[in-house]
Amino acid sequence: MSEHLDPSVLAMLQEVMEDEYPVLLDTFLSDSEDRLQALRQAHEVRDAEALRRAAHSFKGSCGNLGATLLAELCRQLEESARAGDLAPLPALLEQAEREFAIIRTLIESERQRHR
Numbered sequence: 001m002s003e004h005l006d007p008s009v010l011a012m013l014q015e016v017m018e019d020e021y022p023v024l025l026d027t028f029l030s031d032s033e034d035r036l037q038a039l040r041q042a043h044e045v046r047d048a049e050a051l052r053r054a055a056h057s058f059k060g061s062c063g064n065l066g067a068t069l070l071a072e073l074c075r076q077l078e079e080s081a082r083a084g085d086l087a088p089l090p091a092l093l094e095q096a097e098r099e100f101a102i103i104r105t106l107i108e109s110e111r112q113r114h115r
Helices: 007-044 048-065 068-083 089-113
Strands: none
Touching: 007 048, 007 089, 048 068, 068 089
């Protein structure tokens, strides 16, 4: 799990959030789906600024949850969009979607442990 989700971050969040920890996990999953959709839409219409903003915001929420690889992919998306270099975006988006699929499975498993 530590490759995709930092267990120390999850442990700290669980300690701080207590009974609300499962809600936090659910919120992250739902919010992440919306953010991925915003990234895809911005890419489809080739709106580099909207993509940059969406990637920046997503990067922050991933970092807060300890999803370090996904945060790094968002950083790369943000930097490419900032530079106006849209060529690497399809591959980066695909990698981000694959990484999120892994994280979703891990979080769902984590969520089951805290029912």
